[in-house]
Amino acid sequence: MKIIEKYITRELLFPFFTVLSILVGLFVSFSIARLLASAVTETLGMVAMLQLVMLKAIIALEVLIPISFYVSVIYGLSRMNRDQEMNILRSVGFSDYHILFTVLMIAIPVGIISGVLSLYARPWAYAETYILDAQAEVELNANRFQAGRFYGSEKSGRVIFVQAKDNSGTRMEEVFHFVKKEGISEIVVAKKAFQQQQISLEQRPHTELFDGYIYRLAYPKDEDSVIQYEKMTYFIENEQSKWHRRKAAPTRMLWESERTQDIAELQWRLSRPIATILLALIAVSFTRLSPRQNKSDKTFLIAAIVFAIYYNLSGLAQTWVEQGVVGAMPGIWWLYLLLFIIAGLLLPGSRQKLFRRQ
Incomplete structure (x- = not known):
């Protein structure tokens, strides 16, 4: 040059x-x-x-x-x-x-x-x-909550409470999760919960819940239900995931x-x-x-x-x-x-x- x-x-x-x-x-x-x-x-x-x-x-x-x-x-x-x-x-x-x-x-x-x-x-x-x-964004993100406190969101209509967490911050005990949807309210309780870390795009973010109940309260009709589970995987829906x-x-x-x-x-x-x-x-x-x-x-x-x-x-x-x-x-x-x-x-x-x- x-x-x-x-x-x-x-x-x-x-x-x-x-x-x-x-x-x-x-x-x-x-x-x-x-x-x-x-x-x-x-x-x-x-x-x-x-x-x-x-x-x-x-x-x-x-x-x-x-x-x-x-x-x-x-x-x-x-x-x-x-x-x-x-x-x-x-x-x-x-x-x-x-x-x-x-x-x-x-x-x-x-x-x-x-x-x-x-x-x-x-x-x-x-x-x-x-x-x-x-x-x-995951709703039951263990990193988001401190033990012994209620967390609520007016936008999503959710209330979450975690009684205790371990030192790693990914295991929770005595979980309470309330969400109000159109025509129905849902309460999820679990003795234990474990947050799975997402390591790839193919894996959806989720939390595993153990030994709990799901209470579904419908209104105005009397269609309430109770579901007992030993293990449940809670997925978060992300509207922008495809994008x-x-x-x-x-x-x-x-x-x-x-x-x-x-x-x-x-x-x-x-x-x-x-x-x-x-x-x-x-x-x-x-x-x-x-x-x-x-x-x-x-x-x-x-x-x-x-x-x-x-x-x-x-x-x-x-x-x-x-x-x-x-x-x-x-x-x-x-x-x-x-x-x-x-x-x-x-x-x-x-x-x-x-x-x-x-």
């Missing part, structure tokens, strides 16, 4: 890592505040909460990396253009094609990193997140699936490196201003609007594939074909303007 290419690479990578660090820091701070507000710390503990935050940060990188590089290209090249460095480079024979080629040589490995994260790291992080979320499993599914499994939801998820993962590269090409066009024009604020505003439009369209394109509105082909690829056309139209026009100014 020549000296000029190294210089441009440095001018782009430094703001890239700076912007990425800021965005990741903001995301982590927001996630911690949100989890603290939802009382996840009391349920899982501080260590597990921080683990959950880190997993969510890994998931967010597939979006944060493209936008960080997009901003860094605009900032880096705009600064060089404003400080007359672009004119100096052109005067020594470093053409616009060389600048574009240099940006591409940086965008391609950044896009590959984004793609690897999306194809492999993101599903793993979703799987681990799902397990932690399931442990936090989580699709997000956490291995890429190879999605590749073999013909379900529209899986196809949309696979195409989203495959589109991450393409999005990074195309957004970088579009970002180059925003830097083609006259050095005498102080329009940096306007440039970043337009760039922000363009990215917002792209991000919303990408979500819409994925939803259309999931719902079968658009088939597997063109799938979500029509959006990236549109980005490619826009990038192709912007860059040549910008070059012609530059040549006329010279």
Whole structure:
């Protein structure tokens, strides 16, 4: 790599890592505040909460990396253009094609990193997140309760009481569980209970109850019932479990699936490196201003609007594939074909303007 290419690479990578660090820091701070507000710390503990935050940060990188590089290209090249460095480079024979080629040589490995994260790291992080979320949401979560206290929830209509817990925190004694549903109230009592730890996506979070009774009180009809059991497995129903499993599914499994939801998820993962590269090409066009024009604020505003439009369209394109509105082909690829056309139209026009100014 020549000296000029190294210089441009440095001018782009430094703001890239700076912007990425800021965005990741903001995301982590927001996630911690949100989890603290939802009382996840009391349920899982501080260590597990921080683990959950880190997993969510890994998931967010597939979006944060493209936008960080997009901003860094605009900032880096705009600064060089404003400080007359672009004119100096052109005067020594470093053409616009060389600048574009240099940006591409940086965008391609950044896009590959984004793609690897999306194809492999993101599903793993979703799987681990799902397990932690399931442990936090399970109704009879032993980590959630202190012995000798009643816990109630107006939202779910539940009241839970645990008389005693062992040192491990997973075994409970003298459990009382009341839930009020539409038309019926249910009381579950058990002498002992054991919380099973979820270690995989295939395993549903559950608690095993031993030596107890189930009282079902129906109203207004007299249809009360009592069931005695020696062992009962209590499962928690999670409405988002299917969504989580699709997000956490291995890429190879999605590749073999013909379900529209899986196809949309696979195409989203495959589109991450393409999005990074195309957004970088579009970002180059925003830097083609006259050095005498102080329009940096306007440039970043337009760039922000363009990215917002792209991000919303990408979500819409994925939803259309999931719902079968658009088939597997063109799938979500029509959006990236549109980005490619826009990038192709912007860059040549910008070059012609530059040549006329010279």
